[in-house]
Amino acid sequence: MKKAPIQFWDYRWKLVSLVILIFAIAYTGKPAAMISGLAFSLLLTFFTGTNPGEAVKNLKTPLYLLLFMSPFIILTPGRELLWQLPVVKIYRESLDLLFTILLKSTSIILIFNALLYKADLTRLMQAxxxxxxxxxxxxxxxxxxxxxxxxxxxxxxxxxxxxxxxxxxxxxxxxxxxxxxxxxxxxxxxxxxxxxxxxxxxxRGYRGEFYFAEKFKSKFSDKIISLVVLMAATGIILMENLC
Amino acid sequence: MSICLAGYVGTVALTALGLKKTEQENIPAVAVMGAAFFTASLIHFRIGVTSVHLTLLGLTAIILGVKAIPAILAGLFFQAVLFQHGGISTLGVNAMIMMTSALFCHYSFTLLIKGKHNKSLYISFVAGGVTLLTVLLATVMTSSLLILSGDEFKGLALLFSVSNGTLALIEGVLTGIIINRLLKIKPEMVLS
Incomplete structure (x- = not known):
């Protein structure tokens, strides 16, 4: 079976760069930075050969949870009133919060999915x-x-x-x-x-440590891909602070 | 974001404490018990038309003591990795809340049953009560963090508190029953 490009990426470089990217997205709060984060995570999903079906499957549970919570979020009082219906009032802050949670959680789940796609968990722990x-x-x-x-x-x-x-x-x-x-x-x-x-x-001689027979060998391409991801993370943070 | 980072800092400190208290030879036992707790927490419990998953936080802390800290971290890590429950950015905060509550549970349980090892009914009641308080403590901490994150999270904090209040009661009763039975068939699991 043909391997997806993400499976060739060195586990150590993948782990470090994608975790940094996740934290960069978690840091965002402004629409431009959050939309850029989502766009990059979609690009990452596409270029790394991650199965889109699997990504959608992983997104289902958090999105259902968000759907369940959305009436409570929307009905939370804020400062700026947008609409007033006979029984309920809808505030801008509540809609902003719903939009923020939706964008950030979707981006982070997509990146997390790329990190774990067909990954050998023992190898990930070695990394x-x-x-x-x-x-x-x-x-x-x-x-x-x-x-x-x-x-x-x-x-x-x-x-x-x-x-x-x-x-x-x-x-x-x-x-x-x-x-x-x-x-x-x-x-x-x-x-x-x-x-x-x-x-x-x-x-059998166990003294609290597992030893791994296989060693990691990073290639030039691993460093380049990680550099691109880290540049994207920096870009998202800059956008958050400058826009 | 600052709360996420603070959560990671707290988790690192508590994990260091937990790992220090875990002897190297005990690692397989901690891991096996941790896996069992994680699996047991997958059991659904029906409440009316809906069902809930228990955290088994109190039971884990009572049986494993301070060694529950790395077991909790492992459980949360696999929940995020295998079942996509919780995210990696909030892992630190979740872990810190659960670890602190587990430490509270362990120390209060040990203190309250000191010198009363032959009173199994009393120990079961203490286990149930301490578990109830532990889950409530975790709920209060989570709700407070949600409110600290912004006024717009107040509604969510209220929803979370109400649902977890019921869960705390169920967990307390369940832990009391399990501890009572363990004292009859395997007392060394509770009193060691």
């Missing part, structure tokens, strides 16, 4: 270690990542077992008791497993 994140934390992240999937499988099995026993029809306190039992089973199992895993890893 995090290279850029100075403590080894202990990386070890916790790697181990947590491994066990999340294992426990999700366990949870699915427990939920099916509960459904077979007509748990899904229960309501109120009875539902709370069954949910507590499912969580308890999961936690006791994981506690016992954590003791076994710890003993097994210490016996």
């Amino acid at each position: 995090m270690k290279t850029v100075g994140i403590p080894g202990k934390l990386i070890s916790i992240l790697i181990s947590t990542y491994r066990y999340i999937f294992l426990y999700r499988k366990d949870l699915v099995k427990l939920s099916i077992a509960a459904k077979l026993r007509a748990h899904s029809k229960r309501r109120g306190f009875s539902h709370l008791l069954t949910s507590a039992d499912i969580m308890l089973t999961l936690l006791v199992r994981s506690y016992e497993q954590s003791e076994r895993v710890q003993a097994a890893m210490v016996m």
Whole structure:
């Protein structure tokens, strides 16, 4: 299967430059800077070969949440009254806030999607270690990542077992008791497993650090792409301060 | 933006404390328990026609103690990366609020059950009460930060406070029940 251009970008350079870009967009508040941020994130999505369908899928949840929150945002009182209807008043500040959240969250999610598109998470954590994140934390992240999937499988099995026993029809306190039992089973199992895993890893010589066999090698093109992204981030910040 | 950066600074300081208290040999155990808490928080709980996800903040702090700090950070990181819940720019603020609340929960629980290790019903009530206060504390901190971000966020802060008030009550009851059962079958998980 053909690789997308973003998959050739060195993980360390990609991580640093895209995180800086995310913070530059989070810093913005003026329409021109926010629209530029969105335009650059769309360009990034297009040129890096990120699947647009996946980007749209990732945008769905935050946009639904924003849609749910929008009546509360719109009805928040402000200073400058725009429209007055029989029951509600709509202020400029509320609409500005809705527009700001929509633009900034869309841009940040698109960049985040580019950062994670077909990324190998273990390699991403290796890159995090290279850029100075403590080894202990990386070890916790790697181990947590491994066990999340294992426990999700366990949870699915427990939920099916509960459904077979007509748990899904229960309501109120009875539902709370069954949910507590499912969580308890999961936690006791994981506690016992954590003791076994710890003993097994210490016996195999684990001293709190993971070592990666593969080393990073950056190419000239990695630096150029990162430079373009950093220039865009600087441009967005300048636009915010000068416009 | 200044709140986001302050959140990151607070998170870095608290993570340093958490990592210092985590022995290298304990890392697999912390990670495994962290993953279990993260998974357990995916369980839906029905309230009327809607359903909520629990944070299990109190339970995590009671069982893991100060070691809950890196586990919380890992949980939030994977929530952002795997499920796109929360963003990377707000990760610092979210983590700082949850870590501070977890520390409050751990220290108040330890203080209140000191010398009363054989009273399981009392410990369960304390666990439930402390969890309720922990979630309320996290709610107050989040709402205050929202209000500090601008007057226009007041409506959102109110909505957040109301929904999390209900969640705090459910979490308190659930944690009390779980701790009560753990004291019968695996007391070392709670009293170590």
